Amino acid sequence: MEDKKAAAEDSLAVHSENFRRRSRYTLVFVILAAAFCVITVLNINTGGVHISVARILKILFLHEGAAAEIKIIWGIRLPRLLMAAILGGALSISGFLLQTFFSNPIAGPFVLGISSGAKMTVALAMIFFLERFSKVSSYLLILAAFVGALIATGFILLVSRRIHHMASLLVAGIMIGYICSAITEFVITFASDSDIVNLHGWSQGSFSGMSWSSVGVASIVIGISLVLAFLMSKPIGAYQLGEGYAQSMGVNIKVFRAELILLSSIFSACVTAFAGPISFVGIAVPFLVKWALNTSKPLVVIPGTFLGGAVFCMFSDLIARTVFAPTELNISTVTSVFGAPVVIYMMLRRQKAREE
């Protein structure tokens, strides 16, 4: 009798625990979704031309309004906003995947030099194709960025085989970043004038001048990758316990590691191809989301991170474009201001946890 009672109480405890957790997840997602909506509206109605919320809704859903306002919203602000959301989410997921791979929370596409690698190949591709054909397709840029990202990742993997110390690995990543940036700067210096204008803004990171076709391409590539990443949340969860345990649970480690690297490279390549390198989002957002959800379970962290990254980048872009208007800031300037303190706080907390 006693045992049965205890078991029943236990099962109740588990259920209430699960309920408590699910409520927390729901709350976090609701807050993120609300933030997403608020920032969307703010992003559309602030800028050089002020448009009221009622008129925005009309323009968005009914396509009614002044031609100039329709053009501003549909032609400039909306694609830019969507791109910030999609790429911000992609960047954060890329960071989360890399952190899982290296089992280190400070890993990310920017610090490991992957963004810079992609930046270099995109710059090379742009100059090469613009000079010969005077245009370049988005798919080609993504492909170039992907190759660059893979080269940088490959190098990091080579180093990580010999160096197991995480700090040295990060230093290696930062060095790769510098080398790639140097090469990029070098080719920009010797590129023809018309390219420089294009490249210069882009190589600093920016969401400006996004077209609907870019939005289309980015959402297809990132959408598919996101679904794949989400479907991998089970093995990612196992991998968080370490390679040995993951394998003993039935994960084919070699295949899994390759998939993880390919996916994270696609995400960071896509971001770099369209918006250039953006710093700190990949580290700060996954950390904040995990902390808010109070779990590192990939099943909730992956969608949460994507949404969180979207909100973070839209917010950063809003600031980049409005605070010193009409002058626009680099997106990285803003993400660094908000992201870097989070990373520092995170490292301090880890150190404290280690000392306890």
Next chain:
Amino acid sequence: MTDYYFQTNGMAVGYHGKILIHDICIGIKKGEIVTLIGPNGSGKSTILKSITRQLKMIAGTVYFDKNDLHSMSYRMLATKMAVVLTDRMKPELLTCRDVVATGRYPYTGRLGILTETDEQKVDEAMEAVNARDIAGKDFTAISDGQRQRILLARAICQEPEIIVLDEPTSFLDIRHKLELLSILRTMAKEKHITVIMSLHEIDLAQKISDKIICVKGETISHYGVPEDIFRENVIRDLYGIDNGYYDPCFGSMELPKAEGTPEIFVISSCGTGIPVFRKLQKEQKPFIAGILYKNDIDCRLARLLACQVITEEPFCEIRDETFEKARRTMKQCRMILNAGITIGSCNRRMEDLLLEARSSGKLKEISRIGISNC
């Protein structure tokens, strides 16, 4: 040939194609507890990693429930074998229950969502290791003993037929070592789960294992039941002990005896001598013990710690020559200690020996002066 559940034939293991240990041939029956012992760096972990397929085996075959281990898919292996590794894992923001629940991995669907049955199995596993009270705690915030229990629960939850553990008792205090090993024994005997593990504590290995594998250098030096393995020369040879003694009877280790000319003679019986022997050894004072029956518990320890032991065959009356020898030796000593002796019909002559000791004026009664002053 016996029908083994787990069998290796000519297995050779090592890193990067370099053979570390070769010709490993062992057969294990279902529900047995098999322990690998051997010095540090002898390759116990390498063998375990090869069995769990973390390392690629270099040569030979492993048959596991009549399947070739290397033709099994990782997923199939996962439903049959679970592990507890030495890797220090530091998962972020996972509760103990979350960690245990990962053991359900081979049974859950594409996204790994737990069903009601899975939740129940997780609870049962936590119950089996007495860890229900820490279910909600963060995994990184618990003690070493709790961590090992949680990892064991994770393995149990995987419902394996065989559990492989790499030094599960390291870093644990004695209470938690015993607790962990008794959980393993219960599992092996009640659920017929086969256990293969490596242990540093040979005394515990002797007490829990059905079979022992001695790993030394390039080969398995011995494989068999504990009674055959835990002999003084086998253990001494395995670990290369030249600075102490191993007592196979109790599985205890002793520091080397004090060298030099003995000046103290100790009279004792039935265990009264043990604390005195230890005290003298700690102070590095060489001594002689006698007369002890060979079946006296004092005799076992005296053999390891005393410079000389004067012994008599069990249950016999003390013979003249033994008595004479004791008398002679006693005379040469500077001090005689009586740790307390029970005198019956066989060892009546000990009365005479004590009398002589007393008359020599060198005798000190431990019961009067206390052990610390001897």
